[in-house]
Amino acid sequence: MQTFAIVILTFLIISTLYRRFWFRRVGDWIVQFLQDAFELELLDALNIYQYGLRENSWLFIFGAVTVCFLVLFRISLSWFVRYFNEIDAALDKLIQGDNKEINLTPEMAPMERKLNALRQTLEKRELESRLSEERKNNLVMYLAHDIRTPLTSVIGYLSLLEEAPDMPMEQKAKYVHITLEKANRLEQLINEFFEITRYNIQEIVLEKEEIDLYYMLLQMLEEFYPLLEEKGNRAVLHSDENVSIYGDPVKLARVFNNILKNAVAYSYRNTQIDIFVEEIYTEAAGVKAAKDFSVNHTELGDTGENEKRQPKTIIITFQNQGKTIPREKLESLFDKFYRMDEARNSNTGGAGLGLAIAKEIVTRHGGIIFAESEKEQIIFRVELPVEG
Incomplete structure (x- = not known):
């Protein structure tokens, strides 16, 4: 808008000067100058002015327009410089860690919102x-x-x-x-x-292959048997035997190991830990249906409908009975170096990295992991794409 205004203003100034001064004062002054400087007759001076200058007046007008435009443009740059100075000052505040809200002129409202969003993001990352x-x-x-x-x-x-x-x-x-x-x-x-x-x-690098998920979980339960027996707990796997997934077996085993370790550590004595495996199917028409293997999965296999559906997501749920975890602590479970207060005085208290590493592994597989807790029930749920 400012550039457009400069062009219009330049045109008006030049046209005004041309009309008022070029034919009259400037022309008379040039003719008089030629007579005095070269001792010419009036007619000769007029001819020179007419054929030498006036017919080529567009060159002079072009030069005048260029000069006028550059002068006005230079003046308008001061307006732009003011905006750049404001942005520069705002960036200096961000670099210096100034937590005050950034305020710019109304014309810079979009930039102000972005800079304040950046400031909040930097504050959040610094706090984390x-x-x-x-x-x-x-x-x-x-x-x-x-x-x-x-x-x-x-x-x-x-x-x-x-x-x-x-x-x-x-x-x-x-x-x-x-x-x-x-x-x-x-x-x-x-x-x-x-x-x-x-x-x-360490950067987690995945080496994916086809995994027999049922066998992996079953083998893990056998490895945990002594630890479970020590507390009088038992773990039960509710899953179809023909469940497979494409992923990194070592990394996923670590995920389930860390979750089960936490379940054992925070379970009441003489209680049961349940592990449920579900497959989310996608119908040909795009309608999703869940198949729960925790109940009567053999009957579902007899319908023949499963041949028309392919599982898209597998949900592994770990459920145990233990002291209810407060919501504010529940949100921090997957933060690195976070340990529940009870873990500091126990012999099983770890470095607070197990669940943080588990979350990163699940995320790199394209899945999600989260926890819920209410009425002395603790639930960890892992959702993974079947094909990774």
Whole structure:
């Protein structure tokens, strides 16, 4: 708009000057100048003016228009410079970390909204980074403190064994067993230190293949049997035996392992942990239907309708009975270095990376993971595309 106004203004100025001064004052002045400078007769001066200057007046007009336009354009640049100065000042505030709201002139309202959105995004990322670093530092402090306890016990019991070589075999076996338990706990804590470092520098790379999901979950339950037996818990898998998925078997096994580990850690004693596997089907007409293998899946297989449908999504649900997790803590479960307060004083408290890594793995598979908790029920749900 300003450029258009400059063009119109230039045209008006030049046309006004041309009409008022070129034919009269400027023409008379040129003719008089030719008479005085070259001692010409009036008729000769008029001929020179007429054929030499007036017929080529468009060159002079063009030059005048160009000069006038450049002058006016230079003046208009000051308006644009003012806008750039405002943006430059706003960017300086962002660089300096100024949290005050950015205010620009009304003409710059769209840019003002974008800069304020950028400011809020930077503030949010800075806050998340600071909280993550604070959690990490606190976790390192807790782990360092926790390491001292088993290490002191290991040194103490080994010293007793060394000082009393004639100790009764029964008592010696007891001390060796305790020492081994403390050493295993110490190894677990040291591995958690390495886990923190690996999480910061390692990029998760997927190596996908066809996975027998039923067999993977069943094998995982067998591996957890001693831990479940220790608390009097039992885990039950509700799934069809012919469930497969395309993904990274090692990474997905880690996801389910981390979720089940949390389920065992926070379950009430002598309770059941249920694992449900569902397949979401897509009809030919585009209508989706869910097939729940937790109940009577053999009857569904007899209808023959499944041959016309292909599963698109698999939902794996882990459900256990435990203390209800508050909503504000539920939202932080998948943040790295986050641990429930109860975990800090338990022997099973980890580095707070298990669920964060699980979320990243699931996300890289194109799926989602979330948790729910109410009425002393804790549910973790993983949704994964069948074909990855």
